[in-house]
Amino acid sequence: MSKRKNMENENYLLKTYAKKQSLFTHGKNATLFSSDEEEYIDFTSGIGVVSVGHGNKRLSRALSEQSEKLLHLSNLYLNPLQASLAKKISALAGFDLGVFFANSGAEANEGAIKLARKYGNKAKKRYKIITLENSFHGRTLSTLKATGQESFHAQDFAPFVDGFCFVKDIDAMIKACDERTVAYMIELVQGEGGVNPLSKEKVQELARFCAKHDILLIVDEVQTGVFRTGEFLCSQVYGIEPDIITLAKGLGGGVPIGAVLTKHKDIFSPGDHGSTFGGGFLVSCAGLEVLDILEDLQKSGALDESIEYFHRKLKELASEFEFFQSIQGVGLMQGIKCSSSIEVGDLVNKAHENKLLVLKAGLNTLRFLPPLSITKEEIDEGFKRLRKACYEII
Numbered sequence: 553m554s555k556r557k558n559m560e561n562e563n564y565l566l567k568t569y570a571k572k573q574s575l576f577t578h579g580k581n582a583t584l585f586s587s588d589e590e591e592y593i594d595f596t597s598g599i600g601v602v603s604v605g606h607g608n609k610r611l612s613r614a615l616s617e618q619s620e621k622l623l624h625l626s627n628l629y630l631n632p633l634q635a636s637l638a639k640k641i642s643a644l645a646g647f648d649l650g651v652f653f654a655n656s657g658a659e660a661n662e663g664a665i666k667l668a669r670k671y672g673n674k675a676k677k678r679y680k681i682i683t684l685e686n687s688f689h690g691r692t693l694s695t696l697k698a699t700g701q702e703s704f705h706a707q708d709f710a711p712f713v714d715g716f717c718f719v720k721d722i723d724a725m726i727k728a729c730d731e732r733t734v735a736y737m738i739e740l741v742q743g744e745g746g747v748n749p750l751s752k753e754k755v756q757e758l759a760r761f762c763a764k765h766d767i768l769l770i771v772d773e774v775q776t777g778v779f780r781t782g783e784f785l786c787s788q789v790y791g792i793e794p795d796i797i798t799l800a801k802g803l804g805g806g807v808p809i810g811a812v813l814t815k816h817k818d819i820f821s822p823g824d825h826g827s828t829f830g831g832g833f834l835v836s837c838a839g840l841e842v843l844d845i846l847e848d849l850q851k852s853g854a855l856d857e858s859i860e861y862f863h864r865k866l867k868e869l870a871s872e873f874e875f876f877q878s879i880q881g882v883g884l885m886q887g888i889k890c891s892s893s894i895e896v897g898d899l900v901n902k903a904h905e906n907k908l909l910v911l912k913a914g915l916n917t918l919r920f921l922p923p924l925s926i927t928k929e930e931i932d933e934g935f936k937r938l939r940k941a942c943y944e945i946i
């Protein structure tokens with residue numbers, strides 16, 4: 553389709569996004585090709601989704617073969633792919649977990665919230681869930697309320713779901729715990745909020761507090777999960793075994809899948825929760841293949857090498873420009889905090905002009921979420937373009 557024709561069709565979409573005007577037609581690993589035959593380097597992987605790279609042959613073959621057998625059957629019948637994926641997730645996590653499959657991050661978090669509510673309401677009326685400032689948990693009415701940023705609680709969408717509050721840090725979380733509190737929900741590295749890793753010691757302290765006081769710890773790993781931080785779970789990097797973990801973004805390599813993982817396998821009974829599409833044959837097949845690909849990448853040492861190399865390039869670049877203040881992140885989830893002398897949105901646009909896709913997070917953080925399969929050459933090329941963009945905005 554021509555770009556002009558497409559622009560006409562865009563008018564039929566609701567205006568919920570400000571979009572860049574490039575029309576991408578296909579991709580290969582961390583390289584994207586546009587309709588005007590330009591090559592772009594992708595340091596975003598569709599906001600951390602395309603974990604195995606664009607046009608991944610192993611994934612596309614698995615999907616194509618599965619699509620000829622069965623796409624979907626509903627959750628009223630056995631689905632061996634779904635069960636294998638759940639087993640695989642539990643094995644990779646390294647502790648015994650039950651899994652519920654949803655279709656997105658927000659939906660996985662909804663499932664986690666329901667699980668916590670049922671746990672808390674069973675014995676006594678405990679329903680309160682405490683979250684952190686600058687967190688992001690999704691766009692549904694309850695996950696918006698769980699999101700610790702006032703800008704997401706606009707009265708345009710009121711009334712929201714009750715029973716959430718957010719506080720400044722982990723000390724404040726512990727202090728805010730009362731007889732109505734059932735759970736804490738955190739991201740170990742806040743993504744949308746500005747790529748802010750929490751302190752490992754503080755997180756472990758919170759986990760100990762939870763265990764002692766029968767409070768559930770929910771870790772939203774929608775962005776940090778599925779090898780993004782070098783380990784299958786960021787919780788493994790932090791040395792904790794949360795009560796509930798949610799996954800989504802990178803798990804399907806581009807097909808929509810979300811998952812609620814929990815140690816508490818007997819809270820939900822039949823009828824408590826459900827999803828028409830969740831964990832269908834196609835997405836479960838994708839999840840299994842993605843995990844195989846990423847496990848190979850990790851075991852071969854290639855993932856660690858890419859993380860190290862990306863970080864080295866990031867440090868080199870950051871030291872060259874005064875407006876770059878600090879690098880923060882874990883694994884291939886990285887950000888550079890910028891000073892107020894530049895507008896990160898402008899830098900993202902300038903990078904785009906130089907055919908590099910990068911993201912903005914928080915107020916002034918340049919964010920990187922490349923495919924986990926990115927090559928050295930792609931990293932080099934991307935940083936070359938970013939350096940040029942930096943020179944062009946100062």
Ligand SMILES: *Cc1c(COP(=O)(O)O)cnc(C)c1O
Nearest residue numbers: 656657658688689690743774775
């Ligand atoms: C992206 C994200 C979500 C929301 O995921 P959707 O699939 O867009 O619903 C929730 N939590 C975190 C930490 C995220 O990064």
